[in-house]
Amino acid sequence: MQANNKTVVKSMTILKLFLDHSKLTFNDMMAYTGIPKTSLHRMIGSLEEMAFLTKDKDGYYSLGLLFLQFGQLVADRLDIRTIARPIMKELRDDVEEAVNLITRYGNEAMYIEKLDTLQPVRLFTSIGRRSPMYAGDSRIILAYLPEDERETYLENTELRSIGIGTITDKSALRQALEKARKDGYTISRSELENYTASVSAPILNQQNQVVAAISAAGIEARFQEDRLPGLIQKVTSAAIKISEMLGYIRE
Structure with a gap:
C-alpha cells in the first residue's frame, strides 16, 4: 500500500514540473526529480497510457488532453x-x-x-x-x-x-x-x-x-x-x- 502511495507521490512530482514548464524531455524530468531512470521510464509510460502526458515527434513531453477535460469540468462545476x-x-x-x-x-x-x-x-x-x-x-x-x-x-x-x-x-x-x-x-x-x-x-x-x-x-x-x-x-x-x-x- 505504501509502495503504491510512493508511486502516486512520484507521479505527482513529475506532473507538477509542468506547472513551470510547457515541455520537458525525459532527461529534463530525471534531472529535476532525481527519480532513477528505470522507475521514471515506467511512470512516464503509465502517465502516457492514461493520457496525462503526451510526447511529440521531437521527444518532448507535455500535459495531455485529459487535463483540459478535467480543467473544463472544474470550471463548469x-x-x-x-x-x-x-x-x-x-x-x-x-x-x-x-x-x-x-x-x-x-x-x-x-x-x-x-x-x-x-x-x-x-x-x-x-x-x-x-x-x-x-x-x-x-x-x-x-x-x-x-x-x-x-x-x-x-x-x-x-x-x-x-x-x-x-x-x-x-x-x-x-x-x-x-x-x-x-x-x-x-x-x-x-x-x-x-x-x-x-x-x-x-x-x-x-x-x-x-x-x-x-x-x-x-x-x-x-x-x-x-x-x-x-x-x-x-x-x-x-x-x-x-x-x-x-x-x-x-x-
Missing part, C-alpha cells in the same frame, strides 16, 4: 456566485454603490447576485431580474460574445427604448460594442432606468470566453466624470480577480 460574492462585497464596501453579477440567459441577461448599496437611495434590481443584452450594464456581455453570435443577436433583436439613454440605433450600438471590447468595460447612463448609471466589466473563463459581468450601479449624480476613472479601475480589477479564479490567464 464552480458556482460563480460563491466565487464572486466575497469580491463583490469588497467592491461594494469600497465604492459604496450597488454591485451586480449578471449572466447571459438565452437572448437576455439575468441578474444572479446583488449586493445593495448602503446609500439611502437605492436602485430597484432584484436577483432573477432579466434585461436585454443591448442595454445597461449587461451590454458588456454582448460586446464580448463571438462575432457571429453578436451579429445574429443584432440582426434578430428590436432595439426598444427602455430609458432615456437606451441605444436604439444599431449602427450606434455596434460602435458602442466595439469601444467596449477595446476598453474592457462599459459605462451606461439612463439605459434601463432613468437617472441611473453603471460601470461594468466582463468575467472570462479559461477559454477567454465571457461567462458573466460585474457592475457597480447607482444614481447618475454619483457617477460624475471625475469619479469614473477610480470606479472603472476597481470594477475591472474585481472582474479580473473573478476571471482568474475561473481559470482565465491574462496575456
Whole structure:
C-alpha cells in the first residue's frame, strides 16, 4: 500500500514540473526529480497510457488532453456566485454603490447576485431580474460574445427604448460594442432606468470566453466624470480577480 502511495507521490512530482514548464524531455524530468531512470521510464509510460502526458515527434513531453477535460469540468462545476460574492462585497464596501453579477440567459441577461448599496437611495434590481443584452450594464456581455453570435443577436433583436439613454440605433450600438471590447468595460447612463448609471466589466473563463459581468450601479449624480476613472479601475480589477479564479490567464 505504501509502495503504491510512493508511486502516486512520484507521479505527482513529475506532473507538477509542468506547472513551470510547457515541455520537458525525459532527461529534463530525471534531472529535476532525481527519480532513477528505470522507475521514471515506467511512470512516464503509465502517465502516457492514461493520457496525462503526451510526447511529440521531437521527444518532448507535455500535459495531455485529459487535463483540459478535467480543467473544463472544474470550471463548469464552480458556482460563480460563491466565487464572486466575497469580491463583490469588497467592491461594494469600497465604492459604496450597488454591485451586480449578471449572466447571459438565452437572448437576455439575468441578474444572479446583488449586493445593495448602503446609500439611502437605492436602485430597484432584484436577483432573477432579466434585461436585454443591448442595454445597461449587461451590454458588456454582448460586446464580448463571438462575432457571429453578436451579429445574429443584432440582426434578430428590436432595439426598444427602455430609458432615456437606451441605444436604439444599431449602427450606434455596434460602435458602442466595439469601444467596449477595446476598453474592457462599459459605462451606461439612463439605459434601463432613468437617472441611473453603471460601470461594468466582463468575467472570462479559461477559454477567454465571457461567462458573466460585474457592475457597480447607482444614481447618475454619483457617477460624475471625475469619479469614473477610480470606479472603472476597481470594477475591472474585481472582474479580473473573478476571471482568474475561473481559470482565465491574462496575456
